[in-house]
Amino acid sequence: MATALAPSPSAPQLGHAPYAVRLEHVSKSFPGDGRERHQVLDDISLHVAPGEFVCLLGASGCGKSTLLNLVAGLDRPTSGSLEIEAGAHRPTLMFQEHALFPWLTAGKNVELALKMRGVPRAERRPEALRLLELVRLGGAHGKRPHEMSGGMRQRVAMARALAQDSRVLLMDEPFAALDAITRDVLHEVLADVWEQQKLSVLFVTHNVREAVRLGQRVVLLSSRPGRVARTWEVEVPHPRRIEDAAVAELALEITGHLREEIRRHARH
Numbered sequence: 369m370a371t372a373l374a375p376s377p378s379a380p381q382l383g384h385a386p387y388a389v390r391l392e393h394v395s396k397s398f399p400g401d402g403r404e405r406h407q408v409l410d411d412i413s414l415h416v417a418p419g420e421f422v423c424l425l426g427a428s429g430c431g432k433s434t435l436l437n438l439v440a441g442l443d444r445p446t447s448g449s450l451e452i453e454a455g456a457h458r459p460t461l462m463f464q465e466h467a468l469f470p471w472l473t474a475g476k477n478v479e480l481a482l483k484m485r486g487v488p489r490a491e492r493r494p495e496a497l498r499l500l501e502l503v504r505l506g507g508a509h510g511k512r513p514h515e516m517s518g519g520m521r522q523r524v525a526m527a528r529a530l531a532q533d534s535r536v537l538l539m540d541e542p543f544a545a546l547d548a549i550t551r552d553v554l555h556e557v558l559a560d561v562w563e564q565q566k567l568s569v570l571f572v573t574h575n576v577r578e579a580v581r582l583g584q585r586v587v588l589l590s591s592r593p594g595r596v597a598r599t600w601e602v603e604v605p606h607p608r609r610i611e612d613a614a615v616a617e618l619a620l621e622i623t624g625h626l627r628e629e630i631r632r633h634a635r636h
């Protein structure tokens with residue numbers, strides 16, 4: 369498997385280019401059943417450049433969420449080093465569940481994040497309106513979560529994430545629960561927001577086409593332990609659509625490698 373472990377030749381080189389997120393030789397283990405620890409991540413070196421969109425793929429249980437939690441600062445690596453771009457706020461993490469406060473309107477959910485960031489009261493409402501406009505929800509300021517569709521709620525969650533003014537956005541299968549058409553709209557919204565706000569994004573998904581539709585780079589993790597198995601640069605021009613032939617072609621190639629990882633995982 370020497371070729372599968374080789375990094376992409378055009379991937380940013382560790383230690384040189386500026387970074388938004390830099391993991392060097394990061395490993396993470398948890399206490400196991402007996403004396404042995406459960407090694408989840410092993411020697412992960414991964415570099416997200418400022419403004420880069422990186423998608424993470426891997427078999428279920430390979431450690432993708434563990435990796436995002438480390439980058440989010442919710443947990444610490446067992447060994448190795450992890451750095452976030454100097455001057456950036458703590459990265460913002462977005463999940464499949466929108467986690468909006470159900471008793472607050474869309475606007476107030478966003479305003480609350482602005483308040484937590486210390487934005488003065490008078491500026492909160494106009495800023496929340498601007499952020500909701502950015503995710504194409506200009507008219508939804510007064511709606512409560514139960515009055516909105518799943519796709520709208522995820523867009524409010526995106527506006528709330530942007531309200532935290534972090535330059536690094538971590539997304540853990542944010543669109544997995546949405547139907548294909550709604551997901552398509554969310555892909556467009558996210559791609560626009562990423563471009564306009566110059567965000568650095570680390571996006572976990574099980575959906576290979578989604579990874580190729582959105583990412584500039586796709587990183588495949590192996591399982592047990594999770595290591596960087598392979599990286600692809602996505603050179604499909606923007607604007608992309610999930611049904612583009614070039615997206616489908618690369619997704620097919622990546623799916624072959626993902627299947628192999630899943631088979632290997634099943635044998636252990």
Ligand SMILES: Nc1ncnc2c1ncn2[C@@H]1O[C@H](COP(=O)(O)OP(=O)(O)OP(=O)(O)O)[C@@H](O)[C@H]1O
Pocket residue numbers: 398399406408426427428429430431432433434435
């Ligand atoms: N706090 C913890 N304590 C013990 N084990 C943990 C802990 N967090 C995660 N694990 C284990 O780490 C492994 C990887 O879990 P993780 O959720 O990161 O995988 P994943 O790739 O995100 O999975 P999925 O794609 O199914 O969401 C699993 O075996 C899980 O049980």
